[in-house]
Amino acid sequence: MSARSRWVILGIALLAQIAAVSAMFGVPFVLPELRDAYGLTTPQAGALAGLPGAGLLVTLLGWGVLIDRYGERLMMTVNLLLTAFFLVMLRVADGPIGVGALLAFVGASAGPLNAASGRLVLGWFAEHERGLAMGIRQMAQPLGMGLAAAALPFAAGHWGFTGAMLLPATLCAATAPLVAVLTATPRRTAAESAAPTVAPTASPYRFGTIWRVHGASGLLAVPQFTVLTYALVYLVQEHGWTAPAAGAALACAHIPGAAARLGLGAWSDRVGSRLRPVRTIAAVSGTALLLLSLSPLALPAAGVVLILVCAVLSMSHNGLTFTAVAETAGMAWAGRAMAAQNTIQSLGSMTAPAMMALVIHWFGMNPMFAVAAVFCVAAIAVVPVARR
Secondary structure (H helix, E strand, C coil), rough: CCHHHHHHHHHHHHHHHHHHHHHHHCHHHHHHHHHHHHHHCCCHHHHHHHHHHHHHEEEEEEEEEEEEEEHHHHHHHHHHHHHHHHHHHHHHHHHHHHHHHHHHHHHHCCCHHHHHHHHHHHHCCCHHHHHHHHHHHHHHHHHHHHHHHHHHHHHHHHHHHHHHHHHHHHHHHHHHHHHHHCCCCCCCCHHCCCCCCCCCCCCCCHCHHHHHHHHHHHHHHHHHHHHHHHHHHHHHHHHHCCHHHHHHHHHHHHHHHHHHHHHHHHHHHHHHHCCHHHHHHHHHHHHHHHHHHHHHHCCCCCCHHHHHHHHHHHCCCHHHHHHHHHHHHHHHHHHHHHHHHHHHHHHHHHHHHHHHHHHHHHHHHHHHHHHHHHHHHHHHHHHCCCCC
């Protein structure tokens, strides 16, 4: 394929991941319709909304093995079609148990697209341009969330819960033939474009570098999901905002968040390192979180600006750590390594809110941000800065 075709493949990978994100994380945006359709309480509906994440966690490492063995094009096509099928089957689900099972299957089938599309981009772009390429691909999460937030509530108001979920089903089904026809197995491997730190067929998990990359990413997931979970409550409770106004402000923060992933990817290409910028972002994020925790003592109004800054910073590191773990693993292990990275992120999304709920209960909202800053400091110590 030509150099131009690489960018077509990148665009298709971005579209596939947007489809997966809208399928996996779209349910919270139609939670009232899900609750009313099956006579559930809000906590019960919320539990169903979390089942795609559970399905991802249970199956993702296994999918990573299949991605490495059978290639990205086949597995992405299969996963998109399965995701569309399970979303369509919601129309005939038998009560909350059937819906819950199908939502878990949605997570199990859509989740691997992150690792597969990342491996595809990794193979088609040389090391000196992967930061930018992966930064573009990592924009899928905020774009997919924004698309779901904009379209699904409107659709649910007209067609109900199952009707709304046909939108991500349609996007997945429409993207599958594009993946099957217009993408291809990369002609070169990571070993050909840059010498890896280990032999391509050796397990990178025999060495400490990849564990440190995973560890830094896991530590940074705590402040990321702390801010994402409690920012709206903070604006409402501490600053008297209405929930719709706070939600709109935080939705807008996804735009510079997506741009930050792109910019940091390009920066990492220029400086020849993925992880030195991660260390810088961790330091800046930790400082912002600490200032946020102290803002009531000096300038309370600054808390509004700081929480939005923290929201942008907290989501900006993902593209760099994702690229770093794939490059460290090499193409032979990239699918499994990126699946493991996704698993760590998912665990962070599940554990950080519960852990910080205890901090809020014992100490209050503002000290919670100082605790989150400690995880940024720990990440700085863990990041293996000698590795790209």
